[in-house]
Amino acid sequence: MxxxxxxxxxxxxxxxxxxxxxxxxxxxxxxxxxxxxxxxxxxxxxxxxxxxxxxxxxxxxxxxxxxxxxxxxxxxxxxxxxxxxxNLNPVRMVLAEMLGTFILMFSVCGIVATTQMTGGGEVGLLEYAVTAGLSIIVIIFSVGPISGAHVNPSITFAFALLGDFPWVRVPFYIVAQIVGSIVAAFVGKSVYGIQAHQVITRPQLHGRKKAFWVEFFTTFIVMFLSASMSRKAHKVGQISGLVIGVAISLAVLISGPISGGSLNPARSIGPAIVAWKFEHLWLYVVAPTAGAAGAVLLFLLLKIRCTAVTHPLPPKQCQNDSAIIDRQAI
Structure with missing residues (x-):
């Protein structure tokens, strides 16, 4: 039983x-x-x-x-x-930054090469600016959700200074961005037959002093915009990529004739290493980084932290990040 x-x-x-x-x-x-x-x-x-x-x-x-x-x-x-x-997130983020910088640099090489191949001579300023802006839009919407789409050592450093990015990841991001730029310069050379020295950024006819300050202030503008949109009060949602892309195009338009419109140490370091020409490289590393850091310091000084969705607001309603204002009360 x-x-x-x-x-x-x-x-x-x-x-x-x-x-x-x-x-x-x-x-x-x-x-x-x-x-x-x-x-x-x-x-x-x-x-x-x-x-x-x-x-x-x-x-x-x-x-x-x-x-x-x-x-x-x-x-x-x-x-x-x-x-x-x-556990794989840090690796994915670094690889995404490398890919994003590669896309940016390959696009730059592409517009320069195709202009020359079609008999157009030197690439026009408007073409170059539009290419840079559109590339940034593509990068933000593709790898942005993974890594934040910095693709710029100066921006990475500035966001860490702002407190929105961990310092421990800064070296990995910067190395990934530089590697992506170097690889893109090599690939552009192989695909288009373009030489690295043709895409090197250098001061134009107005000297290094003017080129330095143009790079400083254009990067300052882009970083201040990025920092502002990273706050709750200024989030623009799905169109943030478009806003940054337009800002990059504008910055290149006003800086291109003087400095070449780099605004990005990685954009200048990659071709310089491949061509092995470092004459003006320091300018394109120091000026954008100083400009981005200056934008963060001014942003923190102004304390733009209000969490409301519209502006202007009474001063008492814009005190700190924890002040949540009812949308209907505005």
Whole structure:
């Protein structure tokens, strides 16, 4: 009687449908004991095997299975997967920055090369500015959700100074941006036959002093805009990429005839390394970085922190980040 009763209970338990999805069960069957997530632990503390049979740590099979709650299992399983994926986030962010800078530099090489290949001579200022702006828009909408789409060592440094980016990641971002620029210069040379010295930024006819200050103030403007839009009071949502792209085009238009319109150390470092010409490189590293840092300092001095959605507002309503103003009250 005892054996008969036991067999009936086993058959009854095994005839019941599994309480978790087939995909989760198949995934669990490929996990070793050390890799099994906490999601495979049932409510009574026992581990669930792939066929809904309780498995002990000693690998002994217990023929009295316990069914876990399906919803709870799925939640814990997804939580475990997400925790594992989060470990890859820093790597994904660095690779995204490298890719974004590559896109920017390849576009610059492309517009210069195609203009020359079609008999147009030197690329026009308007063409160059539009290409730079459109490239930034593409980068923001593609890799922006992953890394923030800095693609500029000066911007990365400035956001860290602002407190919106961790300092520990700054070196990795900068290295990735420079590597992306170097690779793009090599690829542009291979694809278009363009030489790196043709896309090097250098002071035009007005000397290094004017070029320095133009690079300083144009980067200052772009960074101040970026910092302002990063605050809750100035978020513009989906069109932020368009706003930054237009700002970049404007900055290149007003700086191109004097400095070449770099605004980005990575944009200048990559071709300089490939061509091995560093005569004016310091200018395109120091000026944009100083301009971006100056924009952050002024931004912090003005304390633009109001969380309201429209301006102007009474001064008392714009005190700090924690002041939340009802949209209907404005």
């Amino acid at each position: 005892k054996n008969s009763f036991h067999e009936e209970k086993v058959e009854e338990s095994l005839s019941q449908p599994p309480s978790f999805s087939v995909s989760n069960r198949v995934f669990a069957s490929f996990l070793s004991e050390d890799d099994q997530p906490e999601a495979l632990v049932a409510a009574n503390g026992q581990e669930m095997g792939p066929n809904n049979i309780t498995v002990t740590n000693q690998h002994n099979i217990n023929n009295n299975p316990t069914l876990a709650n399906g919803d709870g299992y799925s939640k814990q399983f997804r939580s475990w997967i997400q925790s594992r994926m989060q």
